[in-house]
Amino acid sequence: MIDLDIDMRQYDCPFIDTTDDVDIAFSAVQWQLDTDAEKLETRLIARADSRETLDDGLRVLREHPNMTDCYIISKRDGVAQIGTKIEQTNAMRSIQRNGGYITGPFQIENGRERWHVGFDADEDEDCALAELEQHNDYRVKDRDQFGPSTLFDLLENSESAMQMLEGCRSLTETERKTFEAASQRGYYETPRGTTLDQLADHFNVSKTAVSMNLRRTERKVLQAALGALERMDERESL
Structure with missing residues (x-):
């Protein structure tokens, strides 16, 4: 297809x-x-x-x-x-x-x-x-x-995909923008391409505020990913 x-x-x-x-x-x-x-x-x-x-x-x-x-x-x-x-x-x-x-x-x-x-x-x-x-x-x-096997995989795991989507949708605008900037500027790379202080300067907020926004975002995305993995494991076990 x-x-x-x-x-x-x-x-x-x-x-x-x-x-x-x-x-x-x-x-x-x-x-x-x-x-x-x-x-x-x-x-x-x-x-x-x-x-x-x-x-x-x-x-x-x-x-x-x-x-x-x-x-x-x-x-x-x-x-x-x-x-x-x-x-x-x-x-x-x-x-x-x-x-x-x-x-x-x-x-x-x-x-x-x-x-x-x-x-x-x-x-x-x-x-x-x-x-x-x-x-x-x-x-x-x-x-x-897509070949038949890829299409089958997409259909079989549509619930897991929806759970990930809902996790992303649960982010506030501030959380999403902070997470995007951190990722684009290399905060999650090794070595890091930016620091919390630099991100704080970029958004003109405190270092604590940036850290809290990232932690909330990471928690929401991680929970959605874990939930999606659990659904995939349950389907595979069936």
């Missing part, structure tokens, strides 16, 4: 056009393509900085000429779960016509969309990308090719 991570701007997509006009973002939760009716039905999470901006974005989305149906499932503050049905876009048609399929959720923000698309053959991939280039602006950000 060939898996592509594509950064795309479609010129006939209601979601992309809406994020051009309003500071709102969409993340797909579920989707179903009706190839006979040439419509895409989706469940998405819409997110904005305020309820007013969210309402404005949903209004613009509903009024788009390619939007067939748009309804709210739930809403709280600047976040809403919505259901939509849109006309099949040119990019969807190109992917589907050349044997492609969606392999993961898509995200739309700031007038661009992130797609995860799979193909079974190089020829199908080449034809689909050639068609996409005619009517869309896109960049392939990443390309992976």
Whole structure:
């Protein structure tokens, strides 16, 4: 299986056009393509900085000429779960016509969309990308090719991967930025490329604050990793 991570701007997509006009973002939760009716039905999470901006974005989305149906499932503050049905876009048609399929959720923000698309053959991939280039602006950000054993391993250990992901998501913004800076500047290398004092100067905080942020981050990531390893051991024992 060939898996592509594509950064795309479609010129006939209601979601992309809406994020051009309003500071709102969409993340797909579920989707179903009706190839006979040439419509895409989706469940998405819409997110904005305020309820007013969210309402404005949903209004613009509903009024788009390619939007067939748009309804709210739930809403709280600047976040809403919505259901939509849109006309099949040119990019969807190109992917589907050349044997492609969606392999993961898509995200739309700031007038661009992130797609995860799979193909079974190089020829199908080449034809689909050639068609996409005619009517869309896109960049392939990443390309992976998996054999059956790798795919099986990914599916078997999806719970472990989710646990690691949740551990990373539990980090606060300060913890994440401190951890990233420490790693990028060589704090975890031997010999160390930076010190706690230098990191403290970089963030304009005390040495104690940097140390505490790193310890909290390390504890969260380590707990997530250990939990993931335990799940892997349990599955292997079965």
